[in-house]
Amino acid sequence: MVKRAELKRDRFYKSAKEEGYRSRSAYKLMQIEDRFKLINGGNVVIDLGAAPGGWSQVAKELVGDKGQVISVDLQHIEKIERVIIIKSDITDEETAIKTIKETLFLKGRDTVDVVISDLSPNLSGNRDYDHFCSLELSKSALNIAVSLLRVDGNFVAKIFQGDCYNQFYSAVKERFRNVRAYSPKASRKRSAEVYVIGKGFRKSVQQ
Numbered sequence: 001m002v003k004r005a006e007l008k009r010d011r012f013y014k015s016a017k018e019e020g021y022r023s024r025s026a027y028k029l030m031q032i033e034d035r036f037k038l039i040n041g042g043n044v045v046i047d048l049g050a051a052p053g054g055w056s057q058v059a060k061e062l063v064g065d066k067g068q069v070i071s072v073d074l075q076h077i078e079k080i081e082r083v084i085i086i087k088s089d090i091t092d093e094e095t096a097i098k099t100i101k102e103t104l105f106l107k108g109r110d111t112v113d114v115v116i117s118d119l120s121p122n123l124s125g126n127r128d129y130d131h132f133c134s135l136e137l138s139k140s141a142l143n144i145a146v147s148l149l150r151v152d153g154n155f156v157a158k159i160f161q162g163d164c165y166n167q168f169y170s171a172v173k174e175r176f177r178n179v180r181a182y183s184p185k186a187s188r189k190r191s192a193e194v195y196v197i198g199k200g201f202r203k204s205v206q207q
């Protein structure tokens with residue numbers, strides 16, 4: 001748990017307040033993007049675990065007027081201009097995919113260019129338990145990405161490190177041509193989170 005005084009000293013928290021981003025996490029996506037260039041102008045991007053909306057704000061800037069961001073979360077997300085918001089539990093993958101596909105259909109699309117996931121469980125403080133819950137969310141994010149991405153599309157998902165981290169990394173590797181793990185500077189030093197980045201989606205599994 002981050003203490004209030006600690007948060008106020010945090011430079012990313014301060015910048016987010018000053019620059020109008022809803023979360024300090026926005027800087028994590030900016031740093032991922034600086035390094036890996038996942039999102040282009042005109043892209044359709046699905047943001048999983050999007051509340052309160054910092055990543056969606058950054059993704060919206062990256063896709064520009066011709067692109068579209070679709071944000072999904074269990075929790076309410078305050079309106080973001082030009083962003084479509086869906087309230088859904090992504091662990092019910094079938095329903096989440098169906099709802100996103102219906103939204104895409106209305107936009108004349110049946111696939112998306114990029115899936116980004118900053119999904120996080122409510123942290124218990126028990127590292128193994130939190131790792132397990134995070135793994136389940138990340139696996140759902142990957143399954144949703146596999147259902148929705150166009151060939152050569154891109155993916156990023158947060159996962160809390162632990163015993164099954166390699167299992168998730170390998171699952172991403174089966175589906176993407178280039179895979180990397182990355183810890184942005186904006187991640188807190190003692191956080192176990194890491195982002196797995198997949199570029200170049202393949203429709204068939206690579207052994």
Ligand SMILES: C[S@@+](CC[C@H](N)C(=O)[O-])C[C@H]1O[C@@H](n2cnc3c(N)ncnc32)[C@H](O)[C@@H]1O
Binds near residue numbers: 049051054073118119
């Ligand atoms: C770290 S926050 C995301 C912050 C966001 N990227 C931002 O920049 O504002 C993680 C989010 O994952 C969401 N989440 C956790 N489990 C979920 C689930 N099963 N389905 C949908 N969203 C979920 C939480 O509600 C929470 O809003």
